[in-house]
Amino acid sequence: GGRHQAAAPEPGAAPGAALALLGAVPGAPSCPHGPALLFVKVSHGREEGRRFYACSACRDRKDCNFFQWEDEKVSEARLAAREEYNRNHQPPFTHRQNVERYENFVLLPLSKRRFCQECQQLLLPAEWGKHSSHQILCDISTAQLRSPSQLLYPLENKKTNAQYLFANRSCQFLLDLIISLGFRRVLCVGTPRLHEMIQSKASQEEDFRVRSLLLDIDFRYSQFYTEDEFCHYNMFNHYFFGGEAAHETCRKFLHQDKDGRVIMVTDPPFGGLVEALASSFKKLMAMWKETEKEGYENQEMPMFWIFPYFFESRILEFFPSFSMMDYQVDYDNHALYKHGKTGRRQSPVRIFTNLSPSMIVLPVEEGYRFCAICKRYVSSGNQHCEICNSCTSKDGRQWKHCNLCKKCVKPSWFHCNNCNCCALQNHSCEKTDAGCFVCGKEGHKRSTCPSLSHT
Ligand code: SAH
Ligand code: ZN
Ligand code: ZN
Ligand code: ZN
Ligand code: ZN
Numbered sequence: 001g002g003r004h005q006a007a008a009p010e011p012g013a014a015p016g017a018a019l020a021l022l023g024a025v026p027g028a029p030s031c032p033h034g035p036a037l038l039f040v041k042v043s044h045g046r047e048e049g050r051r052f053y054a055c056s057a058c059r060d061r062k063d064c065n066f067f068q069w070e071d072e073k074v075s076e077a078r079l080a081a082r083e084e085y086n087r088n089h090q091p092p093f094t095h096r097q098n099v100e101r102y103e104n105f106v107l108l109p110l111s112k113r114r115f116c117q118e119c120q121q122l123l124l125p126a127e128w129g130k131h132s133s134h135q136i137l138c139d140i141s142t143a144q145l146r147s148p149s150q151l152l153y154p155l156e157n158k159k160t161n162a163q164y165l166f167a168n169r170s171c172q173f174l175l176d177l178i179i180s181l182g183f184r185r186v187l188c189v190g191t192p193r194l195h196e197m198i199q200s201k202a203s204q205e206e207d208f209r210v211r212s213l214l215l216d217i218d219f220r221y222s223q224f225y226t227e228d229e230f231c232h233y234n235m236f237n238h239y240f241f242g243g244e245a246a247h248e249t250c251r252k253f254l255h256q257d258k259d260g261r262v263i264m265v266t267d268p269p270f271g272g273l274v275e276a277l278a279s280s281f282k283k284l285m286a287m288w289k290e291t292e293k294e295g296y297e298n299q300e301m302p303m304f305w306i307f308p309y310f311f312e313s314r315i316l317e318f319f320p321s322f323s324m325m326d327y328q329v330d331y332d333n334h335a336l337y338k339h340g341k342t343g344r345r346q347s348p349v350r351i352f353t354n355l356s357p358s359m360i361v362l363p364v365e366e367g368y369r370f371c372a373i374c375k376r377y378v379s380s381g382n383q384h385c386e387i388c389n390s391c392t393s394k395d396g397r398q399w400k401h402c403n404l405c406k407k408c409v410k411p412s413w414f415h416c417n418n419c420n421c422c423a424l425q426n427h428s429c430e431k432t433d434a435g436c437f438v439c440g441k442e443g444h445k446r447s448t449c450p451s452l453s454h455t
Contacts, residue, residue: 022039022051054066095219101124102224121220146199149192173363186265189284192216192218195212195229213250227242264301266304304353327368327377331349373389405421
C-alpha cells in the first residue's frame with residue numbers, strides 16, 4: 001500500500017506540505033488512547049524531515065498532545081511520568097464499577113434516578129451533593145436508560161469525536177436490512193444508535209433474536225451496557241482498552257454458529273485516516289476468520305462501512321471486494337448534510353459493503369429503483385448510461401457522459417481543455433500537489449472541498 005495524505009499540515013507548513021500516515025508499528029509508544037501512530041511530513045510527494053508518533057484517536061492537539069520523534073531518546077524519568085499520565089487520564093470509574101452502579105441505579109424509585117448533564121453520569125443518591133451546582137436531569141425512566149444516545153449529548157468536537165447519530169428512519173432501514181439478509185449478530189463499531197435499537201428490541205420483544213456488541217471509544221456508554229454488550233475500543237489502532245478480556249469478548253461474539261451469522265456495521269468519523277481504519281477492520285475480519293465457521297471457510301466477514309461517497313476510491317483501494325450502495329444515510333444532528341437545494345435531504349453518506357449489491361434492497365417508497373442491467377438498486381435520478389453501461393451517478397443527481405473523459409461526470413461540470421478533464425466552470429486551472437484532507441483529491445484544500453457544502 002502507498003502512503004496517503006492523512007491530516008492537515010501544521011500551521012505555518014509550506015504550501016503543498018501534508019502529513020502522511022505510516023501506520024501502526026510494533027513497539028510504538030502509547031498515549032491514553034493506546035499505541036500512537038507513526039507520521040511523517042511530506043512535501044511535493046516526498047518525505048521531509050523526521051518521522052514522529054502522534055495520538056491515533058485525536059486530531060486536535062487540545063484533546064491529546066502526545067508527540068514523540070521516532071528516533072528520540074526518551075529518558076526513564078519521562079517514560080515513568082508518561083505511564084503515570086496515561087493511568088491518570090483513564091475514566092474515573094472502571095467498566096465493572098459502572099455496571100455495578102447501573103445495577104444499583106435501576107433499583108432506585110423513579111424519583112431518585114438522576115443524571116448529571118455536566119458530568120454525563122448516572123448519579124447514586126450519595127453523590128447528589130457533589131453535583132448540586134450542576135445541571136441535573138431527574139426521573140430517569142427505563143425508556144431513557146434504553147436510549148443512552150438520546151440521554152448523552154453527542155460529542156461534537158469536529159476533529160476528534162464528531163458523533164453523528166442516525167436518523168430513526170436510516171437506523172430502522174439498516175436493522176430491517178440486516179434481519180432480512182438473515183444476520184443474527186451485529187458487531188457495531190462506532191454505531192451506538194444501531195446497537196441501542198437492537199438492545200432495546202431484544203429487551204422488549206420476546207421473539208426478537210438479534211444480538212449486538214458495541215465497540216466505541218466513547219466510554220460514557222459503559223454506564224449502560226455490560227462487558228458483554230460494550231467494549232471500549234479505538235478503531236484507529238485496533239486497541240481494546242479492556243485488555244485481553246475485552247478481546248476475548250469480541251472474539252466470542254464473532255464466533256457464529258449455523259443460525260447466528262455475523263455482520264459488522266461501522267460508521268467512523270469522516271476526518272480521514274482511511275488507511276488506519278482499514279487496517280483495524282482487517283484485524284477484526286481476521287478475528288472473525290479465526291473462529292470456526294461451518295461452511296463459510298473462504299469468505300470475508302460481511303461488513304457495512306458507512307462513509308461519504310467521495311471516499312469510494314480510497315475504500316476500494318483497501319477493500320477491492322466492496323461496492324457502494326446508492327442509499328443515502330440520514331443523520332439527526334449533522335448540520336452539513338441535513339438539507340439539499342431541492343428541499344429534500346441530500347446526504348453524501350453511503351453504505352459500502354462486500355455483500356452482493358443485488359441483495360441490498362433499497363426502499364422503493366423513498367425513490368430507489370432496481371436497475372435490471374446493473375442488478376442493483378439505485379437512486380431514482382441515477383440513469384443508466386449506455387456508454388459506461390452502468391448507473392454512474394454517485395450523488396443521486398443525473399450525471400452526464402463526457403466523451404473526452406470517457407466517463408460520466410457531475411451535471412455541473414464542463415470539460416476543460418487546459419486541465420484535460422471535467423471540472424466546475426469557474427475552477428482555477430493551476431493545481432496543488434497535496435491532496436485534499438477530506439476527499440483525498442488534488443487541486444483544492446479541505447476548506448474549499450466541493451464535497452462539503454459549508455454552512
Ligand atoms: N451514526 C452512528 C454514530 C456515528 S458517529 C450512530 O448513530 O450509531 C462516530 C462514532 O464513532 C461515535 O459513536 C464515536 O464515539 C465513535 N468514535 C469516534 N472515534 C473513535 C475511535 N477512535 N474509536 C472508536 N470509536 C470512535
Ligand atoms: Zn491520545
Ligand atoms: Zn444501471
Ligand atoms: Zn457514461
Ligand atoms: Zn470531460
